[in-house]
Amino acid sequence: MTRDTPSADMATARVAASFARQGLMHTLKATLGPVAPGAVEIVLPVSAHVGQQHGFVHAGAVAAIADSAAGYAALSLMPPGSGVLTTEFKINLLSPAGGDRLVARGRVIKAGRTLTLALSEVFAVRDGREKLCAMLTATLMTVEGRDGIAD
DSSP states (O other), X not given: OOOOOOOHHHHHHHHHHHHHTOHHHHHXXXXXXXXXXXXXXXXXXXXXXXXXXXXXXXXHHHHHHHHHHHHHHHHTTSOTTEEEEEEEEEEEEOSOOOXXXXXXXXXXXXXXXXXXXXXXEEEXXXXXXXXXXXXXXXXXXXXXXXXXXOO
């Protein structure tokens, strides 16, 4: 199936509205960065509230922003009235996550009618320099009648 690509404005509005309702991103103090059809960025400030015992960002927080970036990249391509749910993901933690902030950049690799494959790369940013610290691949399923809104 070939899917019509939504405009950048439509993708941004849809993702921003859904992101605003996501409690975990608020808890982590993550913010939405640039959005384009098939691509989303999420920024996480590094602070003690997302840290683990060695002073790095906890892998759970890294995975959460990576999964959300992949999911929102997929949502940005979904037809109106449809949402997405992650059915599986694999994350590789490549180096300890630290610095000033983390940036998760999600992008769709292949959008299908039922399943979408997405990739997120998470970068640790320190003094304006980025270092890749994690990669996540995700399979997401289309959920009809949800449009990203929880019941």
